[in-house]
Amino acid sequence: MATPAASLPFRDETFRDDFTFRNSPETVLRAPFPFDKDSYMYAVNMELHKDGRPGTAFEEPIDVDEHYVSEMRDRALVLDEDPLRCQSLPHMTLAGWDTLELLMTCKAESYPEWFSLERNGDQWRWINRPLGIDDTFTFGDETTLPYGPLEYITRQAQGDFCVLDERQGNFWMDAGIVTTQADWSLDFDIGMNFFEWHAPVPLAHEKGIFKRALKYLLSIQQGNPARRLNWTMTVNPRLDTSPENYHQWGPENTHITPENVGDKLYLRIELQSFWRLPRSNALLFPIRCYLLSMHDLTTVPKWATRMHRVLKDLPDEIASYKGLDNYRQIAIDYLAPYDDGKPTSKGPFPD
Amino acid sequence: MSSRIVPTILSRPVYGTLTPTTASAHLLIADADGGTAILDLAKAAPAGFFDSAEVCYVPGADADFSDELQQLSPRQFHTSPTIQALLPRLSRTFERLHMGTSVYLAGSESLIGLATQSAMQAGLDYQALQTEHRGTLARRVQCVHCKGTTENVTTQPAECAHCGLLLFVRDHYSRRLAAFQGVNINAEDPTDVPPKIEEFT
Amino acid sequence: MSAGHRLLGAIDVVVTDVVELNPEVKRFHFARPDGQPLPAFSGGAHIVIEMKDGDVTRRTPYSLSSSPFETDDYQVSIRRDDNGRGGSLYMHRSVTPGMAMTISHPSNLFSLDKRATRHLMLTGGIGITPFLAQTAQLIRTGGEFEVHYGFRSHDVAAYVDELTARIGHRLHCYADDQGQRIDYDRLLSSQPAGTHVYVCGPTPMIDLVLSKAKEHGWPDAHVHFEHFAKAPPGEAFTVELKASGITIAVGEEQSLLEAIEAAGVDAPYMCRGGACGQCETAVVEYDGELLHSDHWLEDEERSAGQKIMPCVSRFRGKRLVLDL
Numbered sequence: 001m002a003t004p005a006a007s008l009p010f011r012d013e014t015f016r017d018d019f020t021f022r023n024s025p026e027t028v029l030r031a032p033f034p035f036d037k038d039s040y041m042y043a044v045n046m047e048l049h050k051d052g053r054p055g056t057a058f059e060e061p062i063d064v065d066e067h068y069v070s071e072m073r074d075r076a077l078v079l080d081e082d083p084l085r086c087q088s089l090p091h092m093t094l095a096g097w098d099t100l101e102l103l104m105t106c107k108a109e110s111y112p113e114w115f116s117l118e119r120n121g122d123q124w125r126w127i128n129r130p131l132g133i134d135d136t137f138t139f140g141d142e143t144t145l146p147y148g149p150l151e152y153i154t155r156q157a158q159g160d161f162c163v164l165d166e167r168q169g170n171f172w173m174d175a176g177i178v179t180t181q182a183d184w185s186l187d188f189d190i191g192m193n194f195f196e197w198h199a200p201v202p203l204a205h206e207k208g209i210f211k212r213a214l215k216y217l218l219s220i221q222q223g224n225p226a227r228r229l230n231w232t233m234t235v236n237p238r239l240d241t242s243p244e245n246y247h248q249w250g251p252e253n254t255h256i257t258p259e260n261v262g263d264k265l266y267l268r269i270e271l272q273s274f275w276r277l278p279r280s281n282a283l284l285f286p287i288r289c290y291l292l293s294m295h296d297l298t299t300v301p302k303w304a305t306r307m308h309r310v311l312k313d314l315p316d317e318i319a320s321y322k323g324l325d326n327y328r329q330i331a332i333d334y335l336a337p338y339d340d341g342k343p344t345s346k347g348p349f350p351d
Numbered sequence: 352m353s354s355r356i357v358p359t360i361l362s363r364p365v366y367g368t369l370t371p372t373t374a375s376a377h378l379l380i381a382d383a384d385g386g387t388a389i390l391d392l393a394k395a396a397p398a399g400f401f402d403s404a405e406v407c408y409v410p411g412a413d414a415d416f417s418d419e420l421q422q423l424s425p426r427q428f429h430t431s432p433t434i435q436a437l438l439p440r441l442s443r444t445f446e447r448l449h450m451g452t453s454v455y456l457a458g459s460e461s462l463i464g465l466a467t468q469s470a471m472q473a474g475l476d477y478q479a480l481q482t483e484h485r486g487t488l489a490r491r492v493q494c495v496h497c498k499g500t501t502e503n504v505t506t507q508p509a510e511c512a513h514c515g516l517l518l519f520v521r522d523h524y525s526r527r528l529a530a531f532q533g534v535n536i537n538a539e540d541p542t543d544v545p546p547k548i549e550e551f552t
Numbered sequence: 553m554s555a556g557h558r559l560l561g562a563i564d565v566v567v568t569d570v571v572e573l574n575p576e577v578k579r580f581h582f583a584r585p586d587g588q589p590l591p592a593f594s595g596g597a598h599i600v601i602e603m604k605d606g607d608v609t610r611r612t613p614y615s616l617s618s619s620p621f622e623t624d625d626y627q628v629s630i631r632r633d634d635n636g637r638g639g640s641l642y643m644h645r646s647v648t649p650g651m652a653m654t655i656s657h658p659s660n661l662f663s664l665d666k667r668a669t670r671h672l673m674l675t676g677g678i679g680i681t682p683f684l685a686q687t688a689q690l691i692r693t694g695g696e697f698e699v700h701y702g703f704r705s706h707d708v709a710a711y712v713d714e715l716t717a718r719i720g721h722r723l724h725c726y727a728d729d730q731g732q733r734i735d736y737d738r739l740l741s742s743q744p745a746g747t748h749v750y751v752c753g754p755t756p757m758i759d760l761v762l763s764k765a766k767e768h769g770w771p772d773a774h775v776h777f778e779h780f781a782k783a784p785p786g787e788a789f790t791v792e793l794k795a796s797g798i799t800i801a802v803g804e805e806q807s808l809l810e811a812i813e814a815a816g817v818d819a820p821y822m823c824r825g826g827a828c829g830q831c832e833t834a835v836v837e838y839d840g841e842l843l844h845s846d847h848w849l850e851d852e853e854r855s856a857g858q859k860i861m862p863c864v865s866r867f868r869g870k871r872l873v874l875d876l
């Protein structure tokens with residue numbers, strides 16, 4: 001991969017080993033903070049993904065931020081170590097081309113200074129300036145790209161991507177690229193349906209959340225994407241918290257202390273969106289990950305207060321499922337001084 | 352003996368009871384105690400059922416119903432010493448199958464899972480297969496770390512036969528891999544070695 | 553009164569051509585007024601066409617019959633139905649080249665199962681339309697298929713020549729008036745593992761294929777049918793919309809959903825053919841008979857009388873109150 005031009009506003013940082021990842025103050029403020037009130041419970045928290053609020057991660061349909069180039073470098077490292085992180089069952093190739101078209105079109109429209117797409121029939125030219133890519137290829141012909149269409153374009157797009165085939169009134173996870181996940185395995189889950197890959201989630205099945213969510217997803221049509229937010233916590237700004245490598249990063253879960261919690265413990269936010277793909281009728285599910293350290297949170301008083309209250313009242317099943325047990329109390333104690341006990345303003349955005 | 356499987360999470364397969372259909376051809380596949388499920392099905396089957404039936408059977412060390420099954424006089428009766436030895440034949444059998452042939456799988460979860468995998472590779476939907484669990488609860492377990500699959504796992508936790516990590520055996524199940532998921536149980540503190548309990552026997 | 557709001561995912565188009573294929577079937581071509589491509593779609597997808605017929609607004613789904621790879625020109629082929637609610641009559645009589653119309657984004661409730669090792673397509677009459685698009689898709693992406701096409705007689709059979717040119721021996725035709733019939737038993741008993749069967753045509757044909765498939769031991773997961781119901785015409789009736797606090801009239805040739813929309817009340821929908829479940833509405837109270845025409849509600853739900861699908865279902869009786 002070519003080195004990005006120095007004039008581009010992308011940070012050079014790591015998500016492993018020496019963990020040089022940092023957020024600029026602007027990036028903290030534009031984060032999609034996942035709590036719209038002072039408590040958290042699983043819900044069918046879905047809304048249309050449009051009319052993005054300026055100055056937030058919702059502004060563009062596919063968000064690109066200062067971490068772009070370094071995240072893509074981390075993805076390439078993961079794929080080199082473990083090619084099973086990107087898989088596509090044989091019937092999903094068409095959906096891969098749909099994904100490529102969607103991501104190229106969105107990016108070129110939102111960020112013309114960084115990306116451009118020229119189409120001449122099936123002859124396409126794609127320029128990605130931040131990553132130094134200028135490729136001409138034939139749309140629909142895999143031999144004209146260095147990787148399959150899904151892998152090609154998602155090596156150039158932040159976040160994980162699942163591609164779901166619709167059959168028998170259900171969605172089947174039949175393709176994906178997963179290198180920045182909250183502890184689940186694509187290699188294991190590929191081929192499963194909506195209820196099966198969600199099987200390990202506590203409480204939500206009993207509350208009928210997945211049944212209602214699936215019904216909503218099935219109704220998503222071309223041109224009307226939807227989104228939801230999910231969250232967990234991660235020790236160190238590690239993107240690749242995979243079950244595959246759990247035996248390597250797992251010990252870090254015990255390393256949080258009252259002294260290091262501010263800089264070492266991260267709120268991990270997932271901005272998930274849902275897109276109906278045209279030629280394959282598949283659904284594309286990008287899961288974009290944003291990391292905010294506990295210290296980052298304290299720079300936005302409302303967020304620190306709210307995080308404190310959410311962690312305090314979180315049902316134990318959910319806390320354990322998310323793997324917070326080792327450090328939940330330490331985080332609560334760290335955030336307590338930022339909670340003045342007064343009501344917070346409505347909605348997720350900073351005051 | 353009927354299944355002792357309790358439904359837990361939604362990815363964990365549950366099985367039914369084999370019932371004879373009126374299809375024009377039948378393929379029955381079983382191992383060990385699964386043979387008794389075929390014998391029970393035979394009691395409910397219409398006359399002539401086995402004239403158009405092929406039975407593939409893997410006898411178990413202490414559960415061998417080969418003789419009883421052969422007495423049903425299926426059109427074709429085949430035994431294999433192990434499930435692994437049966438698989439190449441199965442894959443060819445599924446490829447040659449006509450739509451509408453009824454498929455019945457009975458016995459251990461490993462047999463049911465591997466035969467399902469073979470059928471799916473031939474393009475059959477897994478929901479096209481009838482299944483019934485009988486006998487052992489031993490599991491096939493994929494180590495999520497090294498990707499090796501360990502056969503006949505009966506303990507919780509269990510050692511990965513490939514990389515040696517001590518694995519917590521989850522109920523999360525992959526039909527594509529025909530395996531349960533194993534995740535290192537003591538990653539956060541490798542010195543903490545919990546005792547193994549015979550849980551899947 | 554006009555429809556309260558814009559069609560979901562609306563696209564403004566012009567009619568670029570109307571071609572009479574035979575005395576019963578016309579083909580309509582649509583393009584964007586600015587010449588830009590229309591959205592790509594998948595074989596089996598339909599669009600909803602909005603028809604402004606005097607003070608009545610009809611919104612009716614039709615399968616796209618053009619190739620999913622030709623996005624400059626959407627085509628639908630419509631058979632004139634003299635006993636329907638008037639949508640096809642309107643299209644046949646009043647729609648001419650140059651007219652501006654509104655259509656929805658394509659969506660698909662009759663998708664190919666792309667895992668299939670082979671696709672067996674069974675169709676009768678105008679049911680051929682989704683298969684025109686699906687075969688075009690399979691020719692491009694690869695995939696084995698066979699089409700069996702039954703019709704009354706050659707002079708009302710659309711697309712036989714085009715399909716013969718395109719797919720050759722993979723097309724099998726059966727003309728009723730020559731005593732030719734699709735031999736379902738032979739077809740359904742001789743398919744290799746991994747075959748999926750698709751049926752689109754008149755309701756009796758669909759029912760027959762579904763029951764034959766069951767008889768021959770086909771698993772449900774391998775059997776697909778285009779389950780559009782048509783919103784049937786019927787007696788006029790009135791309905792109270794509880795949350796909106798109004799009472800509205802539903803005309804003989806208007807669907808309940810269209811009447812609700814005409815009153816400016818927001819009701820969710822997608823397929824408008826009783827198949828997708830989006831418009832499911834709670835019945836608060838009724839005295840009379842709910843005339844269900846959808847494929848969505850379970851039998852128990854119908855007899856419980858607490859739900860209705862306003863896109864295709866109607867009512868006869870004294871009083872109907874909906875939670876809208």
Ligand code: HEM
Pocket residue numbers: 042043044045162164171173182183184185189197198199200201204209210213214217228230231232285318321322
């Ligand atoms: C269709 C696209 C979706 C995909 C591919 C997807 C995938 C996943 C996966 C792989 C997990 C991890 C499960 C595990 O522990 O192994 C998960 C968790 C979860 N999903 Fe989804 N999901 C999707 C849509 C949704 C929707 C629409 C909802 C709406 C309610 C939802 C709610 C959840 C919840 C509540 C969790 C638990 C997360 C946590 O507590 O950290 N998902 N999802």
